[in-house]
Amino acid sequence: MDSLQLVSSNKIFGGYQKVYAHESSELKCKMNFSIYLPPQADGDNVKLPVIFYLSGLTCTEQNFITKSGFQRYAAQHGIIVVSPDTSPRGVKIPGDDDSWDFGVSAGFYLDAVMDPWSKHYRMGSYVTKELYEIIQSAFSNLVDPTKFGIMGHSMGGHGALVSTLRNPGLFKSVSAFAPICNPSACPWGEKAFTGYLGKDKNQWAEWDATELVKKYDGPPLTLLIDQGAGDKFYKEKQLLPENLVEACRSVGVPVILNLREDYDHSYYYISTYIGEHFDFHAKILKA
Amino acid sequence: MDSLQLVSSNKIFGGYQKVYAHESSELKCKMNFSIYLPPQADGDNVKLPVIFYLSGLTCTEQNFITKSGFQRYAAQHGIIVVSPDTSPRGVKIPGDDDSWDFGVSAGFYLDAVMDPWSKHYRMGSYVTKELYEIIQSAFSNLVDPTKFGIMGHSMGGHGALVSTLRNPGLFKSVSAFAPICNPSACPWGEKAFTGYLGKDKNQWAEWDATELVKKYDGPPLTLLIDQGAGDKFYKEKQLLPENLVEACRSVGVPVILNLREDYDHSYYYISTYIGEHFDFHAKILKA
Numbered sequence: 001m002d003s004l005q006l007v008s009s010n011k012i013f014g015g016y017q018k019v020y021a022h023e024s025s026e027l028k029c030k031m032n033f034s035i036y037l038p039p040q041a042d043g044d045n046v047k048l049p050v051i052f053y054l055s056g057l058t059c060t061e062q063n064f065i066t067k068s069g070f071q072r073y074a075a076q077h078g079i080i081v082v083s084p085d086t087s088p089r090g091v092k093i094p095g096d097d098d099s100w101d102f103g104v105s106a107g108f109y110l111d112a113v114m115d116p117w118s119k120h121y122r123m124g125s126y127v128t129k130e131l132y133e134i135i136q137s138a139f140s141n142l143v144d145p146t147k148f149g150i151m152g153h154s155m156g157g158h159g160a161l162v163s164t165l166r167n168p169g170l171f172k173s174v175s176a177f178a179p180i181c182n183p184s185a186c187p188w189g190e191k192a193f194t195g196y197l198g199k200d201k202n203q204w205a206e207w208d209a210t211e212l213v214k215k216y217d218g219p220p221l222t223l224l225i226d227q228g229a230g231d232k233f234y235k236e237k238q239l240l241p242e243n244l245v246e247a248c249r250s251v252g253v254p255v256i257l258n259l260r261e262d263y264d265h266s267y268y269y270i271s272t273y274i275g276e277h278f279d280f281h282a283k284i285l286k287a
Numbered sequence: 288m289d290s291l292q293l294v295s296s297n298k299i300f301g302g303y304q305k306v307y308a309h310e311s312s313e314l315k316c317k318m319n320f321s322i323y324l325p326p327q328a329d330g331d332n333v334k335l336p337v338i339f340y341l342s343g344l345t346c347t348e349q350n351f352i353t354k355s356g357f358q359r360y361a362a363q364h365g366i367i368v369v370s371p372d373t374s375p376r377g378v379k380i381p382g383d384d385d386s387w388d389f390g391v392s393a394g395f396y397l398d399a400v401m402d403p404w405s406k407h408y409r410m411g412s413y414v415t416k417e418l419y420e421i422i423q424s425a426f427s428n429l430v431d432p433t434k435f436g437i438m439g440h441s442m443g444g445h446g447a448l449v450s451t452l453r454n455p456g457l458f459k460s461v462s463a464f465a466p467i468c469n470p471s472a473c474p475w476g477e478k479a480f481t482g483y484l485g486k487d488k489n490q491w492a493e494w495d496a497t498e499l500v501k502k503y504d505g506p507p508l509t510l511l512i513d514q515g516a517g518d519k520f521y522k523e524k525q526l527l528p529e530n531l532v533e534a535c536r537s538v539g540v541p542v543i544l545n546l547r548e549d550y551d552h553s554y555y556y557i558s559t560y561i562g563e564h565f566d567f568h569a570k571i572l573k574a
Contacts, residue, residue, distance in 0.1 A: 010551055010553055010555040010556075011515075011517065011549045011550045011551065011555065011556065011559075012555035012556070012558060012559050013558075013559050014559075017555055066353075066354050066554065067353050067354060069356035069359070069558060071555075071558070071559075072356070072558075228298075230298065262298045263298045264297055264298065266297055267353065268297040268298065268299035268304055268358075269297070269298065269299070271299060271300075271356060271358070271359075272298075272299050272300050272301075272358075
């Protein structure tokens with residue numbers, strides 16, 4: 001814990017919602033992440049499951065912890081919940097704040113290869129290696145190192161899916177709210193992938209859930225995809241869950257797609273169904 | 288509904304969280320308020336109870352609807368929930384944004400008598416007359432006009448208590464999170480009351496729950512007061528719930544004070560116990 005600085009701690013549903021800052025070696029900058037310790041973390045010799053939550057475009061580590069109401073369900077199931085920021089912070093690369101869907105707060109949970117992004121924009125390795133290991137070591141007295149799940153929203157839903165599919169077995173359970181399911185085929189993804197990865201579409205396929213699932217060869221996995229049918233970005237074909245479902249079916253990977261009538265892309269929608277997602281993860285992680 | 292402009296509408300827990308703007312005659316400016324219509328509002332010939340929620344210093348109509356998670360409980364009980372802003376907006380009185388605890392977003396739910404505040408700063412009448420009547424008329428097809436309750440947080444807890452005690456029978460149920468219980472005797476209240484009401488402490492007593500309860504002569508009422516024991520402002524004696532409890536006991540008004548170990552003044556705290564408050568109100572309003 002020496003390298004973690006406590007930024008805030010608030011009691012909620014019997015546990016504590018904390019935010020820590022640390023110097024990231026992958027991103028070469030100071031980063032915040034949040035961690036919810038449920039009331040069960042207060043016991044002796046506990047080994048609790050962990051769920052990572054990855055947020056969407058424009059978010060920080062704050063949106064999910066203040067708006068989703070997840071703590072009620074994490075407390076009920078006894079699950080630790082970790083949520084990182086959405087990009088490197090404070091590194092000041094020219095053009096990094098020109099748009100809301102590229103650069104700052106739009107890291108896309110991948111490892112960039114193009115200059116000038118490749119030095120800092122390594123959110124893929126940050127989440128699946130550095131932060132994963134920090135949680136295992138700094139909270140080793142609380143965490144079951146074999147019971148990690150992951151979920152996310154929009155860009156973070158894409159992040160949850162690719163983090164799972166690229167690293168078989170690392171996350172035992174995965175779900176997503178309104179994920180960008182096929183970034184190679186939508187405007188958000190095309191812009192981000194061109195900027196971070198260049199023009200080679202073979203590179204893009206390595207960070208695209210719809211492509212990755214076709215060659216998935218790890219432990220059995222069920223993908224839970226949640227989508228608001230009234231979501232503007234769904235209608236604009238930024239999210240394309242049907243492409244992911246078709247790819248899953250072509251290779252026999254189980255997938256559940258829940259379409260929610262009239263719900264939009266906001267945390268109002270997420271807060272309504274986050275309890276169902278915790279039930280889904282708890283069933284797998286506590287099996 | 289002609290005079291109400293819909294600002295936003297988002298589906299949550301099967302109902303709709305809406306925000307409306309309107310021209311307020313009491314405040315002489317344009318105001319926003321939020322209203323949650325639970326799924327039960329979709330039925331025929333429904334007459335649903337209504338709870339008003341009054342927010343604290345620095346808030347708008349947004350904080351409660353994005354951070355408390357109340358919609359889950361309102362949907363469960365079938366209750367409409369209305370939340371106004373915390374002061375007149377856009378009226379630009381000299382000094383109105385010099386401090387965070389007076390003027391803009393600090394209307395204290397009273398009717399000012401001192402110049403230059405008396406023209407616009409009439410949040411007391413705005414809540415208990417104008418907005419109350421707008422809800423009864425604009426939503427007359429959904430609302431049971433005899434079943435209104437009220438709750439609030441901090442400055443809004445003060446607002447909920449004085450709105451109830453000054454207007455016997457107007458609100459059938461009342462509760463508060465970390466309310467300013469005795470504003471005449473704390474720094475926040477002394478500053479606001481001096482500015483809005485002048486130096487006459489007889490005027491102050493007309494807007495102070497601890498004073499008002501001593502002469503309450505209306506229908507039977509139980510006050511539910513919730514307080515985080517780790518709340519910085521509680522420790523600094525801005526809130527003084529013990530003074531209100533003592534006053535209630537001196538005149539035989541039932542009061543419940545729930546002290547919550549280690550909880551603070553934030554929405555993390557409110558979100559933990561808002562479900563209990565909905566249970567309390569529902570029991571009274573649906574009796």
